[in-house]
Every structure is written in C-alpha cells, then in structure tokens.
Amino acid sequence: xxxxxxxxxxxxxxxxxxxxxxxxxxxxxxxxxxxxxxxxxxxxxxxxxxxxxxxxxxxxxxxxxxxxxxxxxxxxxxxxxxxxxxxxxxxxxxxxxxxxxxxxxxxxxxxxxxxxxxxxxxxxxxxxxxxxxxxxxxxxxxxxxxxxxxxxxxxxxxxxxxxxxxxxxxxxxxxxxxxxxxxxxxxxxxxxxxxxxxxxxxxxxxxxxxxxxxxxxxxxxxxxxxxxxxxxxxxxxxxxxxxxxxxxxxxxxxxxxxxxxxxxxxxxxxxxxxxxxxxxxxxxxxxxxxxxxxxxxxxxxxxxxxxxxxxxxxxxxxxxxxxxxxxxxxxxxxxxxxxxxxxxxxxxxxxxxxxxxxxxxxxxxxxxxxxxxxxxxxxxxxxxxxxxxxxxxxxxxxxxxxxxxx
Amino acid sequence: xxxxxxxxxxxxxxxxxxxxxxxxxxxxxxxxxxxxxxxxxxxxxxxxxxxxxxxxxxxxxxxxxxxxxxxxxxxxxxxxxxxxxxxxxxxxxxxxxxxxxxxxxxxxxxxxxxxxxxxxxxxxxxxxxxxxxxxxxxxxxxxxxxxxxxxxxxxxxxxxxxxxxxxxxxxxxxxxxxxxxxxxxxxxxxxxxxxxxxxxxxxxxxxxxxxxxxxxxxxxxxxxxxxxxxxxxxxxxxxxxxxxxxxxxxxxxxxxxxxxxxxxxxxxxxxxxxxxxxxxxxxxxxxxxxxxxxxxxxxxxxxxxxxxxxxxxxxxxxxxxxxxxxxxxxxxxxxxxxxxxxxxxxxxxxxxxxxxxxxxxxxxxxxxxxxxxxxxxxxxxxxxxxxxxxxxxxxxxxxxxxxxxxxxxxxxxxxxxxxxxxxxxxxxxxxxx
Numbered sequence: 001x002x003x004x005x006x007x008x009x010x011x012x013x014x015x016x017x018x019x020x021x022x023x024x025x026x027x028x029x030x031x032x033x034x035x036x037x038x039x040x041x042x043x044x045x046x047x048x049x050x051x052x053x054x055x056x057x058x059x060x061x062x063x064x065x066x067x068x069x070x071x072x073x074x075x076x077x078x079x080x081x082x083x084x085x086x087x088x089x090x091x092x093x094x095x096x097x098x099x100x101x102x103x104x105x106x107x108x109x110x111x112x113x114x115x116x117x118x119x120x121x122x123x124x125x126x127x128x129x130x131x132x133x134x135x136x137x138x139x140x141x142x143x144x145x146x147x148x149x150x151x152x153x154x155x156x157x158x159x160x161x162x163x164x165x166x167x168x169x170x171x172x173x174x175x176x177x178x179x180x181x182x183x184x185x186x187x188x189x190x191x192x193x194x195x196x197x198x199x200x201x202x203x204x205x206x207x208x209x210x211x212x213x214x215x216x217x218x219x220x221x222x223x224x225x226x227x228x229x230x231x232x233x234x235x236x237x238x239x240x241x242x243x244x245x246x247x248x249x250x251x252x253x254x255x256x257x258x259x260x261x262x263x264x265x266x267x268x269x270x271x272x273x274x275x276x277x278x279x280x281x282x283x284x285x286x287x288x289x290x291x292x293x294x295x296x297x298x299x300x301x302x303x304x305x306x307x308x309x310x311x312x313x314x315x316x317x318x319x320x321x322x323x324x325x326x327x328x329x330x331x332x333x334x335x336x337x338x339x340x341x342x343x344x345x346x347x348x349x350x351x352x353x354x355x356x357x358x359x360x361x362x363x364x365x366x367x368x369x370x371x372x373x374x375x376x377x378x379x380x381x382x383x384x385x386x387x388x389x390x391x392x393x394x395x396x397x398x399x400x401x402x403x404x405x406x
Numbered sequence: 407x408x409x410x411x412x413x414x415x416x417x418x419x420x421x422x423x424x425x426x427x428x429x430x431x432x433x434x435x436x437x438x439x440x441x442x443x444x445x446x447x448x449x450x451x452x453x454x455x456x457x458x459x460x461x462x463x464x465x466x467x468x469x470x471x472x473x474x475x476x477x478x479x480x481x482x483x484x485x486x487x488x489x490x491x492x493x494x495x496x497x498x499x500x501x502x503x504x505x506x507x508x509x510x511x512x513x514x515x516x517x518x519x520x521x522x523x524x525x526x527x528x529x530x531x532x533x534x535x536x537x538x539x540x541x542x543x544x545x546x547x548x549x550x551x552x553x554x555x556x557x558x559x560x561x562x563x564x565x566x567x568x569x570x571x572x573x574x575x576x577x578x579x580x581x582x583x584x585x586x587x588x589x590x591x592x593x594x595x596x597x598x599x600x601x602x603x604x605x606x607x608x609x610x611x612x613x614x615x616x617x618x619x620x621x622x623x624x625x626x627x628x629x630x631x632x633x634x635x636x637x638x639x640x641x642x643x644x645x646x647x648x649x650x651x652x653x654x655x656x657x658x659x660x661x662x663x664x665x666x667x668x669x670x671x672x673x674x675x676x677x678x679x680x681x682x683x684x685x686x687x688x689x690x691x692x693x694x695x696x697x698x699x700x701x702x703x704x705x706x707x708x709x710x711x712x713x714x715x716x717x718x719x720x721x722x723x724x725x726x727x728x729x730x731x732x733x734x735x736x737x738x739x740x741x742x743x744x745x746x747x748x749x750x751x752x753x754x755x756x757x758x759x760x761x762x763x764x765x766x767x768x769x770x771x772x773x774x775x776x777x778x779x780x781x782x783x784x785x786x787x788x789x790x791x792x793x794x795x796x797x798x799x800x801x802x803x804x805x806x807x808x809x810x811x812x813x814x815x816x817x818x819x820x821x822x823x824x825x826x827x828x829x830x831x832x833x834x835x836x837x838x839x
Binding site for chain 2: 020021022023024025026027310311312314315316318319372375376379380382383386387
C-alpha cells in the first residue's frame with residue numbers, strides 16, 4: 001500500500017513578440033498577444049477543459065478518494081482570465097470539491113530564488129495571494145519553479161511559513177536513498193521534503209506514447225504494479241499538466257489510461273491518493289537530506305545549466321535583476337507587469353546552447369529558431385524596459401518636485 | 407560607344423556592394439552617352455531599366471543544334487569548358503564527355519535539335535553551386551555575344567564571377583575586354599585564398615585589355631599578387647548615388663547617441679574591433695548605444711562577446727537590413743564606423759555621409775584614399791577607434807564639422823565623373839585594339 005501524490009504544474013510563459021531595435025523608445029508593448037491567446041486557447045481546449053472534467057467526474061465517482069495537487073503560475077492564471085475564463089472556472093470547480101490542493105510557488109514561474117531573496121519572497125507572497133483570491137485556499141506546500149531546491153532555498157521557504165516543499169528526487173541528491181519517503185531540510189527540520197519520483201513521472205510524461213519503449217503500451221495494471229512495487233511509503237508523481245492532451249495527444253490513450261489507473265488503484269486498494277500537504281503531514285521524515293547545490297528537474301544534469309549555463313543567459317539574467325530596486329521604487333503597475341513576465345525562466349531556457357540545435361527538447365514550444373535570436377530579442381525588450389524605467393523615474397521625480405513647489 | 411556589361415547582381419536584388427556600384431556606374435555611363443547592355447543572371451523583372459537594357463541570362467536560349475554552328479562555338483568557348491568544367495546539361499558527366507569529344511576531336515554532336523535547346527535557370531545568388539553557375543553563365547555569355555553581334559564595341563565584366571563570361575564574349579566577338587575589380591580573393595579570404603577563385607581572377611585580369619580597380623589599394627594587389635602589368639591597371643574610385651531625398655520623418659525614440667556598424671558580420675569587416683571599442687567607450691559614457699546591423703558567419707561569436715563584456719543592454723543587433731531600413735538606420739545614427747580589416751573600396755561610409763552622419767573608417771579601406779572628412783584609424787587600433795567615437799559623441803562642434811564638410815565632400819563624388827574615366831578607358835582600348 002502506497003500513498004500517492006499527484007502534482008501537476010500548469011504554466012504558460014507570456015511570449016515576447018519580435019521586438020527590434022527600431023521599436024526601442026517608441027513601442028512598449030512587448031507581448032505577442034495573438035500567439036499567447038492561440039496557445040492558451042489550444043491548451044484550454046485540448047488539455048485543461050477535458051482533463052479537469054475528467055478529474056471532477058473521477059472525484060465524484062470515487063466519493064472524493066482521488067486527491068490532486070496543482071501549481072498554477074500567476075502568469076497562466078492571468079492568461080486564463082483574458083483568453084480562457086472557462087478553463088479558470090473549471091479549476092475553481094475542482095477547488096470547490098475539497099479534494100484538490102493548490103500549492104504555492106513563484107508568481108512568474110521565475111528563478112528569483114537564485115537572484116534575490118527579497119524578490120523570491122515577493123514572488124511567493126504574490127502567488128499565495130492569487131491562490132487565495134482565485135481558489136479560496138491558503139497554500140501550505142511550496143513548488144518552486146522547475147523544482148529548484150537547495151538547503152538555503154528550503155530554509156527561506158520554511159521561513160515563509162510553508163510546512164512542505166517539493167524537490168526533484170535526483171540521484172546525486174539521494175545517492176542510495178529512495179525518493180519514496182518524506183525527508184527534512186537540514187537547516188530547518190520542520191520543512192518536510194517531498195521528492196519527485198522522476199522515473200515514474202517520466203514514464204507518463206515522456207515515454208507514454210513512445211512505441212520504441214520496451215514497456216509500450218503502458219497499462220494501468222502495469223503502472224500500479226510499478227508504483228506499489230517501488231521501495232518506500234510515499235510516491236510523488238509530478239508532471240507538467242500539458243502531458244494530458246498536448247504532449248501526449250488524446251489519441252495516444254492518455255485520458256483513458258489515467259481514468260483506468262485511478263479507478264483500479266482505488267478498487268484494488270493498493271494505492272491511496274493524498275494531496276502533497278496531507279501526504280507529507282501523515283508521514284514522519286525518515287532523515288535529513290543535504291543539498292548544498294541547487295537541484296532542478298531539468299535534463300540529465302538536474303542542475304541550473306539549462307537556464308544559467310552560458311554567457312548569454314548569465315548576462316540577460318544579471319541585467320534583468322539589476323533593475324529590481326528601480327522597478328519597486330517606481331511603483332508603476334504597467335512596469336511591474338513587464339517585470340513579472342520578463343522574469344519567467346523559459347526566456348533563459350531558450351538561450352541555452354548546451355543541446356545540439358536540432359534537439360527535440362528545444363523545439364516544440366520554443367518560439368525562437370536559435371539561442372542567439374532568443375537572446376537578441378529578449379535583450380532588445382529588456383533594453384527598452386530599462387530605458388523606460390529610467391524615463392518614468394525621472395518623470396515621477398519631476399512631478400513630485402512640482403507638487404512640492406506648489 | 408556601346409558596351410556589353412556582365413554583372414552578377416543589379417538593384418533591387420543585391421547581396422553586396424557590387425550591385426549598387428554597377429548600378430551607379432551604369433547610370434553614369436548613360437549620362438556620358440554610353441549605351442549599356444547589362445547581362446545579369448536571373449533578372450526578376452523589377453530592376454530599374456531606365457539606364458540599361460537588362461538581358462536576363464536565364465532567358466537566353468543557347469542554340470546548340472546545327473553542326474557547323476555547334477562546332478564553331480565549341481572551339482571558341484573551349485577555354486571555359488576546360489577550366490570551369492560545368493555546364494547544365496542533363497548531367498555533368500554527359501556534358502564533360504560530350505564537351506571533351508567535341509573540342510578535342512571536332513566530332514559532330516550525337517544529339518541535335520530541341521534536346522539541346524535549353525533555358526538555363528540561374529539561381530542568381532551566391533550559393534553552393536556557384537562554380538557551376540559561373541561556368542554556365544560563361545556559356546550563356548558566349549551566346550549573348552553572338553546574338554548581339556555588331557551591337558557593342560567593348561565588353562565590361564564585374565568581379566570574378568563574370569570574368570569567364572567576359573572572356574567567353576571576347577573570344578566569340580573579338581571585342582576588347584575590361585575587367586572591373588571590386589574585390590579580390592585576398593580581401594574576401596585573407597591569406598587563405600581559394601585557388602580556383604584566384605585562378606579565375608588571374609585569368610580574367612590577364613586576358614583583359616584593361617583592368618579597372620576601385621582603389622589604389624586594390625591596384626597594388628592586382629599588380630603584386632596577380633602579377634598584372636601595371637600599365638594596363640587603372641584606378642577608378644567609386645562614387646555614391648544620391649537618391650531622391652525621401653522626406654519620411656524618422657521617429658527617433660531614444661535620446662542616446664547611436665553608433666552604427668552596418669555590413670556583413672564577417673572577418674573582413676572587422677566587427678570584433680567595433681565591439682571592443684564599444685566596450686571601451688561605454689566605460690566612460692553612458693548616453694550611447696551601439697548598433698550592429700547585418701548578418702554573417704561571425705554573428706554568433708560577436709553576440710557571445712557582447713554578452714561576455716556585459717554590454718548587451720547598450721549594444722543591439724538588428725539582423726540584416728533592407729533598402730528603407732538601411733536609410734532609417736543611417737538617419738538614426740550619430741556616428742558610423744567601418745572598421746574593415748580589408749576593404750577594396752567601401753561604399754557604405756559614403757552613404758552614411760550623405761545622410762549627414764560623421765564616419766570613422768579604417769585606414770585599410772580604399773575609400774580612405776579619397777576622403778578627407780572622415781576620421782581614419784587602423785582597424786586593429788581599438789583605442790584610437792574608441793577615442794574617435796568618444797570625440798564625435800562628446801564634442802558637438804567636431805560632429806557638426808564632420809557632418810557638414812563630409813556631406814559637401816561626398817556630394818562631389820559623382821558617378822558621372824567616375825563613368826567619364828571608365829569611358830576614357832573604353833576609348834583607349836578601342837583606339838589601340
């Protein structure tokens with residue numbers, strides 16, 4: 001008997017339009033609205049609406065035995081408000097069942113934890129406020145962007161009042177240990193760590209419809225056997241929500257698989273579902289887990305190299321966060337909005353050069369033909385943003401002095 | 407005076423300065439009363455034809471049927487076939503077999519009639535099968551020269567791509583040939599010259615009755631590196647054409663000074679030195695932005711270097727710019743820099759000057775020979791370049807002087823004058839021919 005937590009990430013970056021040098025100083029609308037709308041509506045139609053409906057049906061059919069946790073970035077919620085309000089409503093309907101947990105994270109799906117602790121706290125606070133407003137919950141578990149975790153980040157998260165944090169069950173973190181137990185942060189042992197079982201997660205996230213995979217086709221029975229047979233007490237399966245209907249298309253059978261998996265798990269009494277917070281609270285940590293270096297769920301390395309692995313990424317990241325004080329002291333809502341969507345980690349991910357150009361990982365959702373174009377476009381937007389920050393700051397000062405003189 | 411001119415590009419379809427220069431020269435020649443038939447591969451149909459009759463090489467049907475005719479032609483173009491080995495028949499192998507037997511044995515063609523009537527379709531840009539096209543173009547050139555017999559007095563070929571065409575036309579028609587050197591292989595590839603290209607260039611210059619170079623810098627290369635007799639090499643500097651002033655109001659959104667590099671981002675153009683100079687200037691002043699407009703094989707390298715130097719919020723890339731965007735870029739610029747490592751002429755500083763932009767050019771450029779109101783630095787001297795940029799953006803009086811005087815100076819550089827010199831070359835050739 002295992003207690004299983006399903007945690008799904010829902011996020012869509014706000015894509016920048018092609019912003020050229022000639023736009024600078026003149027045009028301060030940076031987003032590709034048409035594309036963002038199209039992507040959001042496609043995700044809504046193919047993934048959010050059908051999957052949420054299925055979850056709702058399954059919760060009702062099992063008398064609430066199915067439990068699920070969600071991390072929704074603030075930016076994806078904003079885009080749902082604009083382009084897919086019915087999808088947002090379907091998440092609210094799930095919240096109303098009491099069987100669905102909304103975990104906290106960063107508002108902008110940012111890597112603020114690496115740049116500035118205060119900004120990280122601000123991102124988390126803003127996100128928690130959004131969850132409260134939209135779904136009526138006060139989150140107790142924390143899902144940092146890309147499961148970015150280290151001892152220090154964990155301590156900060158604990159200090160913010162969270163009891164539970166998700167992290168990648170990376171081999172270099174665990175060594176011989178199993179991810180299927182609750183662990184504790186060494187600096188603040190009250191913080192319970194729930195580790196993602198990446199093998200079982202990747203089975204459905206990447207391999208489900210791969211016919212070259214020796215285990216294809218994956219059936220509910222087989223998957224239940226794997227989960228039940230894995231050493232440990234708690235299992236965390238944590239994937240991007242896009243797996244359902246977007247990465248794995250409906251005709252791959254992913255929806256049917258999921259329904260069968262849930263029904264059979266409950267019927268066979270071999271797997272019990274619990275939200276991340278409940279699951280962590282129900283189990284004593286079996287030990288502390290040390291993470292001196294940052295761990296993420298990205299690639300084989302499971303480190304920062306996907307976002308901050310070359311000079312382009314470091315330059316863009318550094319130049320962005322150097323603006324922090326200016327942004328907050330200006331207190332201009334428009335500028336704060338730009339500040340948020342520029343922080344999204346995806347922008348830096350697209351500047352990576354560690355893969356071969358034709359690697360499938362980079363394609364698909366990447367709007368840029370190359371890392372260099374990603375960098376140039378981002379820097380053009382950022383340069384104009386910096387310029388506009390200075391201009392508005394000067395203007396504000398001027399108004400203030402005029403008011404004092406009057 | 408009537409001239410049959412072979413080019414590789416013509417506005418608006420241009421990949422480099424060659425098209426712009428041929429157009430300016432053609433206009434100038436027309437004003438000097440010279441008739442020009444300009445042969446260019448793949449004319450798109452929207453070229454400006456007021457001053458030149460454009461013969462599209464792709465439209466010429468080379469007739470290779472008829473025994474007498476075929477044999478005669480084969481003998482006259484034999485030179486081409488041996489060196490360039492490529493003509494677009496059904497397959498290269500078939501061609502070489504047929505070609506060799508035809509030339510060596512004087513045998514009659516095996517195939518006659520429509521099978522030989524082909525319309526060669528040129529891609530018209532610098533591509534992978536360039537050598538093949540150079541050879542094909544030469545074949546067509548021979549046909550053009552034959553078709554237009556009696557309609558021209560001299561042949562004029564621009565750059566190595568068309569030298570074989572010029573030679574072929576000369577062989578067929580017996581008219582004198584002038585080759586126009588806009589750039590040499592040494593300018594394009596440094597010391598790593600492509601031996602095939604070098605051989606074509608040398609053959610062209612040797613066969614020509616006169617060689618026109620765009621600067622004394624290039625003239626020296628022709629004499630020392632290609633061993634051409636100095637007596638037949640003449641320098642005619644390029645000029646710049648004044649387009650009707652567009653009154654388009656450029657909206658300038660940035661208050662900062664803008665320093666521009668515009669050109670292909672390749673080794674020859676020295677983009678690296680521009681970046682290093684930019685970093686030096688940015689250490690001193692903050693109200694300046696640098697723009698690199700263009701694309702090229704060194705682009706990624708340059709982007710990385712800019713990121714390493716930590717100046718990417720002040721150093722911008724625009725990608726490749728086309729006609730109106732180029733004008734817009736000039737109009738937004740406060741300083742134009744051409745740090746070329748090797749530049750036979752370099753027409754872009756003249757275009758900047760006519761937009762009232764002060765220019766900094768490398769001493770290693772041909773255009774440095776004719777300009778007084780341009781700041782000249784060694785391309786490798788990053789400190790001097792940074793100094794010059796700093797001075798032009800910091801001392802308005804200096805910038806104003808270079809802007810006004812530079813404009814006057816460039817106004818005096820007329821294609822009509824350059825064309826008159828070219829016409830003189832034609833006349834000398836015809837007289838001594």
